[in-house]
Amino acid sequence: MAITVLAIIRLHNLVAVVMLSGFYSLLAATLFVVLDAVDVAFTEAAVGAGISTILLLGTLALTTQHEKIRALPRFPLVLVAVTGIALIYGTADMPAFGDPDSPIHEHVAPRYIHDSAEEIGLPNIVTSVLASYRGYDTLGEVTVIFTAGIGILTLLGIRRWRSRKPATGQSQGNGTGDAPGGDAT
Amino acid sequence: MDFEIHPGLYNYAVVVMLMMAGLYIVITRGNLVKKIVGLNVFQASVFVLYITMGKIIGGTAPILEDGFKVYSNPLPHVLILTAIVVGVATTALGLALVVRIREAYGTIEEDEIQRQDESR
Amino acid sequence: MTESSVREGGVRSSNMVLRVVCKLLIPFIMLFALYVQFHGDYGPGGGFQAGVIFSAAIILYGLIFGVHNAMRVAPPKVVRVLIAAGVLLYAGTGVASLLLGANFLDYDVLGHEAVEGQHLGILLIEFGVGTTVAAVMTTIYFAFASRQR
Incomplete structure (x- = not known):
């Protein structure tokens, strides 16, 4: 993952950056x-490596494929390094990786694990927590997705298909992975 | 100063490194699409942070089954599961804004947009 | 589709494999999405993943056969209604449990006994989530693809 990010x-x-970000998502999955x-891995593989790569490529097809090369200032690197060191210093007080006694495992999680079989009766605890114990959360998140969809409809809108020239259906494929066929025309 | 990194804390160091790489992209790059990729990298590092906190050594995936006693914490999984899908929806909203900026200014480089704004 | 394949002759033939394989795969992708949707209670999966996979099937169709053909399969007007329908189904389940005398989104009262009610409630709201996510993702793809010059 580190090499991909570098x-x-x-x-x-x-285009290469977008492909690598999809690869990064797959590694995360x-x-x-x-x-x-x-x-979570299931979702990340479907969303991160699939949908968001397609959306980024679609944006590139609408905009440009090359970034302007400019001189990089030194100051942000120092700033980022200082922030990183401060954060790593902060993690010294965190519980160790995989420790079953860490605070996160002692609040509500034991109840979900022990009682959800009787209260909900579903084997997949993630589904029980998502849909039942934290139903409000999920309702809010679905509303966020709903709002994002409405926002995109407001910003871009869906244009009806116009048959200006027969090749328009083809130009759709140009930026999005169909490049060899599109270039040959 | 008694500062030393515990060997069990390396996962946080990895997360911080990825997070800072994302932050660096967001700060230094003027290209708006690359900024959004940087935000995605940052976001994924936060996901990794949450999931590593939920892991228990010797535990298994939180799907009830006879013969298993120790399960990973399902709560971070739920939070991140929804965060991923919400994340892609907001990313798409950002990309839609980039497309509109390109249509209005003819460029997606930050400094060129600012120059056009000043000369107006 | 046919006129472009005639026009481009040999170039199209290299995409023949792509088209045939996609036609073969898309029904299975949709079936898998439905499996993930309704089997999410027992294995990994649920509304969020199923919605994304289902929209991936439509997006794949749009990438291969052109976005106007995909719009004929999933008309944008219908998809737009489905965005709202998913959220309404979710909130409506909550209101239904409210009307039956329990708290908002407390599914215990939906069935004859608590566990049965929970099953029904979770199934309904997962379906609502899946509908909204699939519709929003498809809409986003349509919005981007239909802008292409």
Whole structure:
């Protein structure tokens, strides 16, 4: 993941950057499987590596594919380094990785794990917590997605298909992974 | 100063590194699409932070099954699961704004947009 | 579709594999989305993932066969209604439990016994979540793709 991120920082070709960010999401998804979060890994693989890559490529097709190369100032690097060191210093007080006695495992989680079988009767605890114990949260999040959808409809709108020229359906594929066929025309 | 990094805390160091890489992209790059990619990197590092906190050594995925006693904490999973989908919806909103900026200014480079604003 | 394949001749034939494989895959992607939707109570999965996978099937169709064909499959007007319908189904489940005398989004009263009510409630709201997510993702794709010059 670190190498991918460094490559994202260095590269100026935005198509390559977008592809690498999809790869980064896929790596994150495999990491989530290793960390026992199968539901999250599933979502990350479908959303991060699939949908958001397509959306970024769609944006590139509408805008430009190359970043302007400019001189990089030194100051942000120092700033970021200082922030990073401060944050790592802050983690010294955090519970160790995988420690079953850390505070996060002693609040509501034991109740979810022990009682959800009787109260909800579903094997997948993530679903029980998502839909029942934290139903309000999820309702709010669905509303956020709803609002984002409305916002995009307001900003961009869906244009009806106009048959200006027969190749328009083809130009759709140009920026989004169909490049060899599109270029050959 | 008694500052030393405990070997069990390396996961936080990894998260901080990824987070700072994302922050660096957001600060230094003028290209708006790349800024959004940087935000995504930052966001994914936060996801990793939450999921690593929920992990218990020797635990298994939080799906009830006979024969398992120790499960990872399901709460961070729920929070991050919804955060990922909300994240992609807001990313799409940002990209829509980028497309509109490109249509209004003809560029997606931050300094060129500012120059156009000043000369107006 | 046919006129472009005639016009481009040999170039199209290289995409023949892509088209046939996609036509073959899309029903299975949709079926998998439904499996994830309704089996989410037992294995990994649920409304969020199912919605994304279902919209991925429509997006794949749009990428291969052009966005106007995808719009014929999933008309934007219908999709727009579905965005709101999902949220309404979710909130409506909450209101239903409210009317039956329990707290908002407390599914215990929806069935004859508490566990049964919980199952029904979770199934309903997961379906609402899946509908909204699928519709929003499809709408976002349509909005971006239909702008292409």
